[in-house]
Amino acid sequence: MKITTVTARVVLLLAGFAALAGGCIMADRVVEIVLNDSTCAGWSENHTSANYTSDAMVDYANELEQILEDEDLSREDIVSAHLVRVSYGVTEFSHTHDWTVSGSVTVRRDDISDGPAVLFDYASLSVEAALGQDLPVPLQAGGVGVVNRALADFIEGGSPVLVFRVVNSGVVPPPSVADPIRFDWLACVHIQVITSMDVEVPDPF
Amino acid sequence: MVLRAGVLMLAAFAFTLFSAAPAAAQLGDQLSAYSGANAEGYLGPLADALGTSLNTGIFRTAHIPRMGPLARLEIQIMGVFFSDDDRTFNAVTEAGFSPEQRVSAPTVVGSGTAVTVEGDGGTKFSFPGGFDLNSFALAVPQLRIGAVMGTELVVRYFAANVGDDDLGKINLFGIGARHSISQHFGPVLPVDVAAGFFWQQLKLGEDDQGNDIIVSSALSFGVQASTEIVRFIVPYGGLSYDTHSTEVTYESDASDSEDTVNLDFEKKGTMHLTLGVMFDLPVFKAFAEYNVASQNSVAFGIGFGFGG
Numbered sequence: 001m002k003i004t005t006v007t008a009r010v011v012l013l014l015a016g017f018a019a020l021a022g023g024c025i026m027a028d029r030v031v032e033i034v035l036n037d038s039t040c041a042g043w044s045e046n047h048t049s050a051n052y053t054s055d056a057m058v059d060y061a062n063e064l065e066q067i068l069e070d071e072d073l074s075r076e077d078i079v080s081a082h083l084v085r086v087s088y089g090v091t092e093f094s095h096t097h098d099w100t101v102s103g104s105v106t107v108r109r110d111d112i113s114d115g116p117a118v119l120f121d122y123a124s125l126s127v128e129a130a131l132g133q134d135l136p137v138p139l140q141a142g143g144v145g146v147v148n149r150a151l152a153d154f155i156e157g158g159s160p161v162l163v164f165r166v167v168n169s170g171v172v173p174p175p176s177v178a179d180p181i182r183f184d185w186l187a188c189v190h191i192q193v194i195t196s197m198d199v200e201v202p203d204p205f
Numbered sequence: 206m207v208l209r210a211g212v213l214m215l216a217a218f219a220f221t222l223f224s225a226a227p228a229a230a231q232l233g234d235q236l237s238a239y240s241g242a243n244a245e246g247y248l249g250p251l252a253d254a255l256g257t258s259l260n261t262g263i264f265r266t267a268h269i270p271r272m273g274p275l276a277r278l279e280i281q282i283m284g285v286f287f288s289d290d291d292r293t294f295n296a297v298t299e300a301g302f303s304p305e306q307r308v309s310a311p312t313v314v315g316s317g318t319a320v321t322v323e324g325d326g327g328t329k330f331s332f333p334g335g336f337d338l339n340s341f342a343l344a345v346p347q348l349r350i351g352a353v354m355g356t357e358l359v360v361r362y363f364a365a366n367v368g369d370d371d372l373g374k375i376n377l378f379g380i381g382a383r384h385s386i387s388q389h390f391g392p393v394l395p396v397d398v399a400a401g402f403f404w405q406q407l408k409l410g411e412d413d414q415g416n417d418i419i420v421s422s423a424l425s426f427g428v429q430a431s432t433e434i435v436r437f438i439v440p441y442g443g444l445s446y447d448t449h450s451t452e453v454t455y456e457s458d459a460s461d462s463e464d465t466v467n468l469d470f471e472k473k474g475t476m477h478l479t480l481g482v483m484f485d486l487p488v489f490k491a492f493a494e495y496n497v498a499s500q501n502s503v504a505f506g507i508g509f510g511f512g513g
Contacts, residue, residue: 031335
């Protein structure tokens with residue numbers, strides 16, 4: 001067989017293979033992407049009594065819309081969303097002595113009737129030690145349920161608004177008019193949003 | 206005709222690069238959910254595949270003329286097959302989730318479905334899905350020049366910016382040399398034998414500070430043998446010791462604040478057996494080979510030039 005004939009045949013074979021490979025390199029895949037985000041509720045405490053309550057309202061619909069907008073996604077792309085953890089930290093504290101506080105944080109829906117339920121309890125918590133920290137808290141099923149139902153409602157088209165309430169029941173040493181307890185703090189709700197995306201990936205073989 | 210085949214191969218090469226860019230953007234999203242330990246497990250198979258691919262397709266025939274001229278441009282595609290073991294890794298829930306749990310989660314090449322575990326009070330933690338890949342391919346151009354005293358120089362180079370994405374910048378450089386061993390033995394040896402080394406570095410992406418996002422380095426040294434059994438048909442084989450390492454830099458929001466994470470996939474070494482066949486025509490060469498190493502791979506391609 002002539003060299004030119006062999007060359008032509010091999011080239012044809014490779015050209016065909018390359019063209020075939022070009023069409024088969026890409027494959028469609030459905031990938032579940034996990035997005036992390038957190039929403040923080042802040043309180044400015046200034047009390048002369050150990051028993052006090054403070055509310056913070058969070059428009060969860062707005063928060064979630066922002067996450068989706070950042071990722072160029074829509075509600076229809078969400079498979080599920082859930083609460084992962086809650087953390088807290090003191091952001092402002094300027095006393096000459098520390099305080100320890102005890103109580104709980106509850107959560108309820110403002111847009112519909114759900115809750116209030118305890119999200120977490122805190123006991124003999126040092127305010128000074130929490131300054132600048134991001135500390136985890138053990139969560140309770142009741143409050144977690146309220147947050148998770150709010151997330152589910154958002155996926156279904158709802159506009160959940162959550163109200164977090166501090167229900168403080170103890171302060172050591174006891175605050176007074178002469179020595180009020182004053183500090184700012186945050187509790188951050190960390191969530192994951194799972195979205196489903198169709199992607200084209202190179203998977204040639 | 207030959208030109209057309211080359212254009213098609215180049216098109217396939219460009220297509221591989223361009224098509225990989227959007228998937229790479231999604232990879233960034235998936236990685237951002239992880240801090241260091243999980244990200245290392247998630248990316249592990251891809252880091253290995255990069256190194257394995259780079260160390261594939263370096264040589265064909267072991268025949269190197271004693272004195273030149275030799276110049277050949279080769280275009281090749283190297284592909285790695287993923288095994289079932291590559292599809293999952295032992296993941297651990299990220300910091301702050303209680304209680305800490307370990308679970309088998311998808312790697313970057315694993316199932317696309319996220320894995321979710323339950324924690325205290327009905328909380329949940331999800332590990333992102335993978336891209337459900339069976340294989341990974343890399344296409345590179347390679348230039349072979351020589352020959353001086355039975356020695357040839359092999360160079361790989363490619364640089365491009367495919368799109369605006371952070372991972373769109375690609376830069377590959379590799380250099381190595383091979384020396385004919387059989388020339389020193391005259392006709393005693395029934396086959397051509399050569400030995401050589403090859404070093405490469407592949408850089409992918411660039412962050413806002415101008416730092417490379419993925420840097421993969423590979424080194425291979427070994428021996429090769431080949432002989433023309435019938436006219437134009439040259440089976441070849443080789444045994445080499447390969448090492449590769451990969452560094453990845455990415456932004457993680459696992460702790461809800463953006464942290465820069467640097468992953469250093471330690472240098473891995475593996476023995477590497479190559480078996481292949483080359484259509485050794487004047488001016489035009491074509492080859493296909495199978496490689497057995499820590500990850501098995503294939504390579505095929507064509508070359509144009511003279512000498513050798």
